[in-house]
Amino acid sequence: MNSRTELPGVWAEVGRSHPHESAMLHVLGSATYVDDVAELHGTLHAALGLSQQAHATFTAIDLAAVKASAGVVAVLVAADIPGFNDCGPIIHDDPIFADGLVQYVGQPLFVVVADTHDNARRAARLAQVDYTALPAHLTPEAAHAAQSYVLPPMRLQRGDAAARLAQAPRRASGTLSVGGQEQFYLEGQVAYAIPQEERAMRVLCSTQHPSEMQHVVAHALGVLAHRVNVECRRMGGGFGGKESQSALWAAAAAIAADKLQRPVKLRADRDDDMLVTGKRHCFRYTYEVGYDDTGRILAVKLEMVLRAGYSADLSGPVATRAICHVDNAYYLSDVDLRAFCGKTNTQSNTAFRGFGGPQGALAIEYAIDDIARTLGMDALDIRQRNFYAEAGRDVTPYGQQLDDNVIAPLVAELEASSEYRQRRHAAHAFNATSPILKKGLAMTPVKFGIAFNVNHLNQAGALVHVYVDGSVLVNHGGTEMGQGIHTKVMQVVAHELGIPLAQVRISATDTAKVANTSATAASTGADLNGKAAQAAARQIRDRLAAFIASQHGVSADSVDFADGKLLVAGVAFPFAEVVAKAYLARVQLWSDGFYATPGLHWDSASMTGHPFSYFAYGAAVAEVLIDTLTGEWKLLRADVLYDAGQSLNPAIDIGQVEGAFIQGMGWLTTEELCWNKDGKLTTHAPSTYKIPTVSDCPDDFRVALFDNRNVTDSIHRSKAVGEPPLLLPFSVFFALRDAVASVGDYRINPPLNAPAISEEILKSIEAVQLASAP
Numbered sequence: 106m107n108s109r110t111e112l113p114g115v116w117a118e119v120g121r122s123h124p125h126e127s128a129m130l131h132v133l134g135s136a137t138y139v140d141d142v143a144e145l146h147g148t149l150h151a152a153l154g155l156s157q158q159a160h161a162t163f164t165a166i167d168l169a170a171v172k173a174s175a176g177v178v179a180v181l182v183a184a185d186i187p188g189f190n191d192c193g194p195i196i197h198d199d200p201i202f203a204d205g206l207v208q209y210v211g212q213p214l215f216v217v218v219a220d221t222h223d224n225a226r227r228a229a230r231l232a233q234v235d236y237t238a239l240p241a242h243l244t245p246e247a248a249h250a251a252q253s254y255v256l257p258p259m260r261l262q263r264g265d266a267a268a269r270l271a272q273a274p275r276r277a278s279g280t281l282s283v284g285g286q287e288q289f290y291l292e293g294q295v296a297y298a299i300p301q302e303e304r305a306m307r308v309l310c311s312t313q314h315p316s317e318m319q320h321v322v323a324h325a326l327g328v329l330a331h332r333v334n335v336e337c338r339r340m341g342g343g344f345g346g347k348e349s350q351s352a353l354w355a356a357a358a359a360i361a362a363d364k365l366q367r368p369v370k371l372r373a374d375r376d377d378d379m380l381v382t383g384k385r386h387c388f389r390y391t392y393e394v395g396y397d398d399t400g401r402i403l404a405v406k407l408e409m410v411l412r413a414g415y416s417a418d419l420s421g422p423v424a425t426r427a428i429c430h431v432d433n434a435y436y437l438s439d440v441d442l443r444a445f446c447g448k449t450n451t452q453s454n455t456a457f458r459g460f461g462g463p464q465g466a467l468a469i470e471y472a473i474d475d476i477a478r479t480l481g482m483d484a485l486d487i488r489q490r491n492f493y494a495e496a497g498r499d500v501t502p503y504g505q506q507l508d509d510n511v512i513a514p515l516v517a518e519l520e521a522s523s524e525y526r527q528r529r530h531a532a533h534a535f536n537a538t539s540p541i542l543k544k545g546l547a548m549t550p551v552k553f554g555i556a557f558n559v560n561h562l563n564q565a566g567a568l569v570h571v572y573v574d575g576s577v578l579v580n581h582g583g584t585e586m587g588q589g590i591h592t593k594v595m596q597v598v599a600h601e602l603g604i605p606l607a608q609v610r611i612s613a614t615d616t617a618k619v620a621n622t623s624a625t626a627a628s629t630g631a632d633l634n635g636k637a638a639q640a641a642a643r644q645i646r647d648r649l650a651a652f653i654a655s656q657h658g659v660s661a662d663s664v665d666f667a668d669g670k671l672l673v674a675g676v677a678f679p680f681a682e683v684v685a686k687a688y689l690a691r692v693q694l695w696s697d698g699f700y701a702t703p704g705l706h707w708d709s710a711s712m713t714g715h716p717f718s719y720f721a722y723g724a725a726v727a728e729v730l731i732d733t734l735t736g737e738w739k740l741l742r743a744d745v746l747y748d749a750g751q752s753l754n755p756a757i758d759i760g761q762v763e764g765a766f767i768q769g770m771g772w773l774t775t776e777e778l779c780w781n782k783d784g785k786l787t788t789h790a791p792s793t794y795k796i797p798t799v800s801d802c803p804d805d806f807r808v809a810l811f812d813n814r815n816v817t818d819s820i821h822r823s824k825a826v827g828e829p830p831l832l833l834p835f836s837v838f839f840a841l842r843d844a845v846a847s848v849g850d851y852r853i854n855p856p857l858n859a860p861a862i863s864e865e866i867l868k869s870i871e872a873v874q875l876a877s878a879p
């Protein structure tokens with residue numbers, strides 16, 4: 106825990122476990138999401154018409170039946186878009202509506218607008234399209250074999266991996282496949298577009314990236330950005346799925362609203378949402394790792410093939426982050442790492458919590474798990490043997506020197522508190538006498554780089570208003586998706602002004618208030634916007650200090666702000682009173698603030714530089730029990746230690762760690778995406794796609810924050826928490842693999858792909874039994 110906050114008598118609004126600013130509204134059901142906003146008179150409802158083919162050309166769409174359907178007001182296709190038919194974030198290869206070519210089942214062809222949501226949805230299915238089928242690549246392997254990529258392949262080399270592999274006393278090699286993951290935000294994609302005078306457009310949108318929605322809508326309408334205003338009060342979850350892919354919904358609603366000059370709402374139902382939007386990239390790996398008899402890794406050669414889907418979307422930075430996380434917590438001297446963004450005729454995959462980092466790091470953990478079993482050693486010993494350490498073993502493959510490495514002490518602390526070694530013996534003892542049920546245990550570390558790996562995105566802005574009554578309204582570029590960014594930014598501003606949190610409010614994120622914002626992503630939301638809001642609040646504080654100091658003939662820096670008061674030469678003045686006087690004296694009581702993360706650079710050609718501001722660390726121990734006859738299993742206990750630096754809000758951070766742990770566990774164990782032979786996603790609803798539920802949480806779940814302080818000058822020396830803990834349930838996956846290995850007396854490396862659904866676990870058990878049969 107944060108020691109600073111435990112000092113008695115020290116006034117602080119940061120470092121305390123304030124509840125989420127909307128917790129009460131969430132519980133009461135009165136938090137407003139886009140679909141809850143009172144509809145304006147004349148509002149119409151839209152639905153998208155979707156492609157039924159994975160790859161085909163078409164000349165015309167017969168919309169007669171759609172138009173004749175009950176309640177339909179209009180149907181709009183690509184030719185009806187007044188501006189640019191694209192909603193892609195980086196490379197412009199994402200049409201809003203397919204124009205003569207479809208590239209996946211579920212690709213939008215048109216938008217139908219009707220009097221009600223149901224009428225629009227019914228009508229959307231009635232189109233007749235004359236397709237001419239083209240050959241389709243439905244798997245990353247097929248795309249790779251055909252060398253069909255959405256972007257040029259990437260490669261990071263350091264040292265001479267080939268030579269060191271050839272010389273290495275031992276080698277581990279293999280293949281691995283890891284599945285994708287649906288974001289499954291509880292609130293689906295939604296946009297409500299309201300036309301304003303002179304072709305201006307106001308869009309209420311569930312998005313992590315209001316500024317990008319503004320630009321996509323402006324381009325689609327063929328108007329300048331200043332005519333488009335995008336607002337987001339909160340999302341019911343984003344998880345990366347609303348970083349770029351909210352754009353389609355915002356654009357389609359705006360195109361219809363502009364054409365009809367009526368408010369149009371487009372709300373995806375779950376099946377359409379899953380059929381249309383991209384997910385976490387599934388990965389296929391081929392690895393070869395050279396090591397010595399002590400388990401020290403000498404060289405790594407790794408090929409990763411990603412399922413990018415039909416367009417680039419964010420696959421470039423995702424693949425880059427994957428390559429930059431293959432090292433995880435380990436010093437890898439000689440590497441040859443490659444990533445191929447396979448172009449498949451499926452949804453365009455996108456950001457998902459971790460953004461390729463989890464996929465990169467899983468590969469090295471899998472190889473380490475192999476090495477440990479081959480050497481007959483505990484995997485934790487192999488991990489510790491390879492940790493980043495002293496000078497000479499402290500530079501990442503991409504050239505960033507670690508100056509904040511705490512992995513060894515953090516892991517040591519968890520090793521002790523979780524009683525890892527004792528429980529290892531206990532699990533072996535249990536398995537020796539239990540023929541059907543088997544226990545497995547694993548401990549895995551995490552190191553995760555914090556910053557957008559696209560340099561210019563590391564900036565943020567904020568606007569702080571102090572009203573005459575002393576209340577404070579803050580607007581910043583970050584968006585609230587449940588992660589608690591608004592609570593943290595409120596705490597930062599309250600702390601800066603020395604006022605209680607209750608005096609500060611945050612207004613909806615709005616492109617008309619703070620311009621040119623970045624997506625709330627890469628776990629940087631509180632880091633960037635917290636600093637920007639602090640800068641804004643600090644200017645107001647300085648003006649108030651100067652004002653009151655001049656009244657009392659003291660120096661401005663002798664004025665203290667604490668507990669709702671200004672302390673001037675031993676006398677306390679209520680904040681609101683000073684503010685009211687300052688107003689009458691014509692002191693500016695509002696300010697903007699800006700922040701750009703210093704010290705970042707990246708060379709994408711060589712894949713080297715200093716892409717991260719700092720690293721967040723963590724570790725987890727998981728203990729599972731599997732039924733070797735059915736492949737069913739249960740997580741018995743999880744122990745987690747996470748490095749949130751000097752946490753801004755320990756309660757929110759612990760909530761983030763718990764949520765990410767369970768979400769990552771779902772990715773690696775139960776969430777399976779399936780496409781049929783025609784390329785249609787068949788798992789497009791919770792009936793067939795299994796996310797974890799409350800009953801999947803371990804009864805014994807021990808989450809704690811590591812006592813640390815950010816070496817980097819981050820906001821109040823805190824560290825980001827949004828994504829890194831998603832890697833902690835690697836421990837669950839490797840605990841399952843450990844339990845399976847017990848079937849072959851730990852002598853055989855079980856082939857286990859993710860998601861390790863029960864069938865996969867059974868297959869793995871059978872493979873081990875076969876290989877260990879006399």
Ligand code: MTE
Nearest residue numbers: 342343344458586587626627628629630827
């Ligand atoms: N937590 C909740 N409750 N809902 C979300 O959608 N998204 C995650 C993480 N935690 C998410 C969440 C992702 S993908 C990111 S990048 C971060 O929050 C973004 O917020 P931050 O940068 O403010 O941490």
Ligand code: HPA
Nearest residue numbers: 422460557558559626627
């Ligand atoms: N995370 C999320 N979004 C991004 C990133 C990242 O690292 N880089 C570019 N967009």
Ligand code: MOS
Nearest residue numbers: 345457458626627
């Ligand atoms: Mo998070 S995947 O960076 O939105």
